[in-house]
Amino acid sequence: MNIAFIGLGSMGTPMARNLIAAGHAVAGYDPNPKALAVLSENGGKPAATPAAAGQGADVAILMVVNAVQAEQALFDGGLLAALEPGAMVVLMATCPPGAVKTIAEHVGQTGRNFVDAPVSGGVAGAEAATLSIMVGVGDAVFERISPVLRAMGDKIFHVGQEAGQGATVKVVNQLLCGVHIAVAAEGFALANKVGIDPNVILEILGGSAASSWMLKDRGPRMLQDEPPVTSAVDIFVKDLGLVLEAGREAKAALPLAAAAYQMFLATSGRGDGKADDSQVIRSYSLLNGTG
């Protein structure tokens, strides 16, 4: 297939490389010239604009930061109009379900097909082509796009027939992830307040019914003052923000997500937005006077 790939960041770059390795022709766009140079080294074709990347493409993949960037590339940037009639537009960024539905409608009005397909698995999953991809689209288009998705991920879930349903599953995923990080910090903060060694907490809880993927992954970094950054606080400010936006759209109360969001938000507000997301524990430490 001829694929236009928009957004060559830390995830987009290896995803595009995996598409090329699977035999697809990839024309890519990113505002960062270094990202375009890497695409070229990997066998792709750098484009000067989204429209140039989309010229004659059967598929456009958007791995941008948010829905606004997707709209800019598709509509203002001329990507959508440049695509072949009947082309598929695959939105893989994490976006609010309502925005995804709006974009899908605009894409559909031009006769192209919209595929709602957010991912999870992080940079490691992008590089190894082991991403989880949550797809909301009708059966016929799902069949057509599946070979492309399988070049980037090995867990392809067809979660529903409509645009926005993939985005919702991703939002629910991030709801649990964000709360699990925050509650681990809350537990360590209580232990710190009463003088229990947090390493003991980590050892015991990591092997008990209190365990979570996030406790085991982020817990050790919560016990470090300046851990390496694997995912930043600001990512969860964004993602829990999307969770609450999805809740507003659906008019569903999400009390735990709302409380967890406050702790990430305040962490970012103090200037720690680029720190590792485990450092949400700093908000608890300051709040409880243990920092």
Next chain:
Amino acid sequence: MNIAFIGLGSMGTPMARNLIAAGHAVAGYDPNPKALAVLSENGGKPAATPAAAGQGADVAILMVVNAVQAEQALFDGGLLAALEPGAMVVLMATCPPGAVKTIAEHVGQTGRNFVDAPVSGGVAGAEAATLSIMVGVGDAVFERISPVLRAMGDKIFHVGQEAGQGATVKVVNQLLCGVHIAVAAEGFALANKVGIDPNVILEILGGSAASSWMLKDRGPRMLQDEPPVTSAVDIFVKDLGLVLEAGREAKAALPLAAAAYQMFLATSGRGDGKADDSQVIRSYSLLNGTG
């Protein structure tokens, strides 16, 4: 050792049986005559009062419901005065750290040794002698009591030198457990509100960074209307209540635990306290109009 065992419920009965199997002489007390009959069948000696169970005992184990029952048995029930001088009093029930410290002081004033040793692992762990036991006590007493504890559990953690520290670790454990159950329900509730199949959520999130022990264990029962009861809503009303009490004692803010507690509390308040704790999802369903 001569052991007095107080509280022969669903956990205490198999714990006493495992002590007998390890060669200890166990005299037990419980207000329920059926529990005493089972103890007798298992080779233990039923006692008519806590004091009778404690006569000549080197060790007293308390596996009662809460701190008030422990105080009743020890002080009003005459257990403490009946024990040998230098005996060890082992409190294994889940209790607030402050109450544990108070009981420890009273026990210490009589020359006996207090061992703060709450457990996790549930009825299955009690039956298989695979409980986790979190022990707060000085080194010398820890050495003396360890063989007794190892007859009931295979993961013995010496978490600190002081009474109340074992209780605190257990409280932090229950903080994460309770929030993990509630946030799983919150995620399913959002999915239900927007028409996503919750089985899809369970499958995807169970294998992602959003996973937790509780999501995998309680998640399937959240999707049933009347699941079997493995642990009741009222257990988490009690345990998250203890978490918040520990927070009050330490004057530490626990915003996620407080929010989760409200959902369990309201579930119990509608008459569902005896239902499986997965049914905290009913509070979300009613709140969001999806039930």
